[in-house]
Amino acid sequence: MVAFFLIFLPLLTGLLVFFIKEEKLVKGFAFLSSLATLTVSLLGLTLFKAEEHLQFTAQWMQPLGSSFSLKLDGMGQLLCLLTAISYPLVFLGSWNSSYTKPSNFFALMLLAQAGLMGVFLAMDALLFYFFWELALIPMYFLCSQWGGERRIQVTFKFFIYTFIGSVLMLIGILYLQSKTPDHSFSLRAFYNLELTTKTQSWLFWLFFLAFAIKMPVFPFHTWQPDTYEQSPTPTTMILSGVMVKMGLLGLLRWLLPVLPIASYVWGDVVMSLSIIGIVYASLIAIRQDDIKRLVAYSSIAHIGLMCAAIFAENKSGMQGVLLQMFNHGINIIGLWIIVEIIERRFGTRKISELGGLAQKAPAMAIFFVIIALANIALPLTNAFAGEFLMFNGLLNAKSNYYLWFTVFAGLGIILAAVYTLNMIRKVFYGEVNTITAAATDLKLNEKLALGIIVVLIFWMGVYPQAMLDVTDNFSQALTERIDISHLFRKK
Amino acid sequence: MNALIISAILGVVMMFSSILLKQKGAVRNVAVTGIILLILVNILEMGGTVFFKVNTRGMIVFDQFALLFNSIIFLATLIYLLLSAKDMEKVGVNYAEYFALIFFILCGVTLVSSFKSLLILFLGIEIISIPLYILTGSDKRNLKSNEASLKYFLLGSFSTGLMLMGIALYYGARGTFSTVIDPLITVTAKPLLISGMSLLLFSMAFKVSAAPFHFWTPDVYDGAPTVFTSFMATIIKAAVFIGFIRLFDDAFEQVQSTWRIWIAVITAVTLFIGNITAVFQQSVKRMLAYSSIAQAGFMLLSLYAMNTEAKEGLLIYAAAYCFATIGIFAVLAKMSDYTFDGFNGLSKKEPLIAATLAILLLSLAGIPLTAGFLAKFYMLKAAIATPNSLWLVIFAVLMAAVSVYYYFRVIQAMYFKEGSTSSSTTEFSPFFKGAMLILAGLVILLGLFPDILVNWLYF
Structure with a gap:
């Protein structure tokens, strides 16, 4: 039942929020709703861990x-x-912003949450596709209605991009379904399929395109900076913090285990x-x-x-990715909350x-520096554990070019430090201007939200083990399922 | 059989109703009652109660598929009358006659959905077409309406000629008009059969406005009074499709390998032309005309696949497409500005209408949770099960992605753009709003539980 309630x-x-008129009431109700969902999720992690509660x-x-x-x-x-x-954090962090038609705004936000949960929980391909699209529709309306100046074109580009990806994925799903012995969409039936390398190869690209557009992976990323920039910040938080994980989840649950050979072939x-x-x-x-x-x-x-790291196809990499999915979110x-505060106070993001700012707003500076350092994976912050595991995974990848991959990925870390520290220097230090x-x-609500994040x-x-324990079985099962070395041994 | 005879009687009743009833509202009520009666007798027949026992010598067979399709069409007509009947007053003076013509058309539809002989198919198609020519030109003082009617009539007669020629060749090959084929008898005159098939294919493709036989569609749809365009684009199109699929399923099963590739090409061309041209339209009415071509392209996939799923899917497609398009046209008929800008800011003025319209548009675009998605889903599922169809399926979904562009332009205009100061809409009555709400609910219900429709087939 936990899954159902989520x-x-x-x-x-x-x-329900659609029908509330008072703005304060809408905000309070949406916040309470998000807290209730959080409670259900935590209950699922602790008290109702048994299998029968987690299934529906x-x-x-x-x-x-x-x-x-x-x-x-x-x-x-x-x-x-x-x-x-993330939902209570988003609501708390942007408590002071006000929107025209608040009831529609918060209602769509909550509907998007339902869609996202559905994507993360669906064990049936058709259901997965349903939620995949349903999470997108509220986002489309949120971004086009409350976004920046160029919102309509930008959001439309985003929508068309993802829609093309998802309909291609639909063909893949339909093809797989037609190949299952009992014509079923269930994940288990998909896992039991045995397809030839050639079939897997073209199916791989149908699925991968959908996920690559969503994540986004170069060169399918062109919608992303514009959409993040033009969307209202609470929506951007959900888009970048949670929604991109849909693509990663797709890879881990619907691509690699279903098409292991193609994933290996196209991994490089x-x-x-x-x-x-x-x-x-x-x-x-x-x-x-x-x-x-x-x-x-x-x-x-x-x-x-x-x-x-996912395509490194080993357990360390998988664990790192799973941990990092959470931490990155x-x-x-956290970063967006501060960006929004800056934008609201000063009317500029340049x-x-x-x-x-550090002289005028020391608390903001402290929070921002901590979160930014976490973002570049300094030891003792959350991202360090995830990135460490991922690099470990990359170094142990089966690919022939693993060393090159690791070196260039490492370059990314250095560059991250460059732009992040540069931004901190320019925004928070230096001369105070007009x-x-x-x-x-x-304000208090902002401190609270950022405090929780810190x-x-x-x-x-310091203690990533708690999270790693949750995902341990999953990663183990996944790595075993995508391991195709037995195919080589036969020959 | 019930619906066939009663619809013909109702047509005559409506013709004379204008003499007996002076009030337009009363005429309307008679028509709505009539269509409800049609639905009832049709559903009774599905349960096995037949009022009229007529020996048709196997030329007409009302099987479950035909009856279910008739029910869908009558339901769509009911919704159409509820939403648009009042707007017909604006078209011309012969108010009652329009309803009479509509009932005659329904009579033709029941023939087309249940024929087992090519003569009946021809009869049905003609009974549908001739009232349509009149309805297209019913706005007598409007030059565009006259032009559309003439154009439709000339081209339509031409395609009828092709159809007759095809039927003659079919008779030459088979020695019978019947579409019930004994699989043991092989055709010796195969060239005759194939040329007959191709002529029938062309004329049916003309009637469903599949490319490259679609050139009449935009002009006729644009010229005809909007209320009748709605009827033409939905109910007629769906009806001809049923005839199309029955014809090729029964009569030409033996030469499937020949026509399948033709259908594939026609499907691809129709999808391409319909969708790409719709993108460039400035008027919503013309956009809908091209969208109807595009949707016909998707429906053609069922013909291409021709399996159980395709037939079930065509029923769902017919329902989904009719419901959505009827609703959109009904709102369009009340707008004074048919361009996309005419819809600007509608969500502020009429939030309920805008919301229901958005749902209908999402359904046409094939977004999940709506009937339109399931309809497309069935088509793709049916098509992918046939060998070597991957290219067509991928092409179809890419074109579906293109279609999102023009459907969403209306949504963008309604929700994200500021409306002009001058009020460009007439008032929407509470009754109209209620009907739209039910329609949107129906679309979502069908999108969640298609079983409620499909299960009727296996009653």
């Missing part, structure tokens, strides 16, 4: 071979927890693309003047590293127009 709660409350199956579209089956596995736990944590290509993406995005990030775009490009680099939401002279420090950063940095 979707049902935000869905129901989201629909109901009849749905029986004649088509589909069913409404949800399950919380290790990765599901982690990503649902991330979704559940994908890893090369990811590594190119890391270096390319980092280099562009150095040149950015807009903080939002800078963070957007840094996100491409981080996701690229995760994608590369937390960190980037690095060149800001300066000397724009920043009137700066005030953080606590999470250190907790995960």
Whole structure:
């Protein structure tokens, strides 16, 4: 039932919010709803860990071979927890912003949460596809209605991009379904398929395109910086913190285990693309003047590293990716909260127009520096553990070029330090100018949200084992499933 | 059989209703009652209650597929009348006659959905077409309407000629008009059969406006009064499709390998032309005309696949497409500005109408949770099961992605753009709003549980 409530709660409350008129009430109700979802998610991690609580199956579209089956596995736990944590943080961090038609805004946010949960929980390919699209629709409306000046074109580009990816994936799903003996969409039936290398190869690209656009991986990333920049910041938080994980989850649950041979064959290509993406995005990030775009490009680099580590296809890499999926979400939401505060206070996001904030707003500076350092994976912060494992995974990759991949990915880390520290220097230190002279420090709700994030950063940095234990079984099973060495031995 | 006879009677009743009833509202009520009656008798027949026992010598067979399709069409017509019947008053003076023509068309539809002889198919297609020529030109003082009617009539007669020629050749090859084929008898005159098949293929492709036989569609749809365009683009198109699939499933099963590749090419061309041209339209009405071509392309996939899923899927597609398009046209008929800009800011003025319209557009675009998605899903599922179809399926979904562009332009106009100061819409009555709400609910219900429709087939 835990799985069911994780979707049902935000869905129901989201629909209810449409009918509340008072802005304060809407915010409070949405916040409470997100807290309730968080509670359910935490209960699933602690009290109701038993298998029967984490599963939910109901009849749905029986004649088509589909069913409404949800399950919380290790990765599901982690990503649902991330979704559940990020919503209260987003609501808390942006409590002071006000929107036209607040009821629609918060209702769509909650509906998007229901869609995201569905993607993370679905154990049936058709259901997965349903939620995959349903998470997108509220996002489309959120970005186009409350976004920046160029919002309509930019969001439309984003929508068309992802839609093309997802319909191609639909063909892949349909083909796989037609090959299963009992014409079923269930994940288990997909796992049991045995397909030839050639079939796997073209199916691989149908699926990979959908996931690559979503993550995004170079060269499918062109929608991302614009969309992040133009979206209202709470939406950007969800987009970058949670939604991009849909693509990574797709790789881990629906691509690698279903098409293991093709994943091995095309692994090098994908890893090369990811590594190119890391270096390319980092280099562009150095040149950015807009903080939002800078963070957007840094996100491409981080996701690229995760994608590369996935295709390293070993347990260390998988564990690193899973951990980092969670940490990246937390960190980037922290960064966005501060970016939004800066934008709201000073009306600008340009690095060149800001300066000397540390004198005027010391608390903000401290929080920002901690989160930014976590973002570049300094030891003792959460991202360090994840990136360490991922690099370990890359070094042990089966690829012939593993050393090159590791070296260039490492270059990404150095470049990350360059642009992050540069931004901190320019925004928080240096001379106070006319724009920043009137700066005030953080409000209570902002301190609270950022405080929670910082606590999470250190907790995960010092003791990542708690999280790794959750995903251990999942990674183990996954690595065994995608291991195709037995195929070579036969010959 | 129930629906066939009663629809013909109702047509006559409606013709005379204008003499007996002076009030337009009363005429409308009679028509709505009539269509509800049609639905009822049709559902009764699905349960086995037949009022009229007529020996048709096997030329007409009302099987479950035909009856279910008729029910869908009658339901769509009911929705159409509820939403648009009032707007027909604006078209011309002969109010009751329009309903009479619509009932005659329905009579033709029941023939087309249940024929087992090519003569009946011809009869059905003609009974559908001739009232349509009249309806297209019903706005008598409007030059565009006249032009559309003439154009439709000339081209339509030409395609009828092709169809007759095809039927004659078929008779030459088989020695019978019947489409019930004994699989043991092989055709000796195969060239005759294939040329007959190709002529029938062309004329049916013309009727469903598949490319490259689509050139009449935009002009006729644009010229005809909007209320009748709605009827033409939805119910007629779906009906002809059923005839199309029955014809090729029964009569030409033996030469499937020949026509399958032709259908594949026609499908691809239709999808391409419909979608790409729709992108460049400035008027929503013309956009919908091209969108109807594009949707026909998707429906052609069922013909291409021709398996159980394809037939079930075509029913769902017909329902999904009719419901959504009827709703959109009904709103369009009430707008004074047919361009995309005419929809600017509609969500502020009429939030409910805008929301339901958005759902219908999402359905046409094939977004999950709506009937339109499942319809496309069935088509793709059916097509992918046939060998060597991958290129066509991939092409189809890419074109579906293109279609998102023009459907979403309306949504963008309604939600994200500021409306002009002058009010460009007439008032929407509470009744109209309620009907739209039910329609949107129906689309979502069908999108979640297609079984409620498909299960009727296996009653």
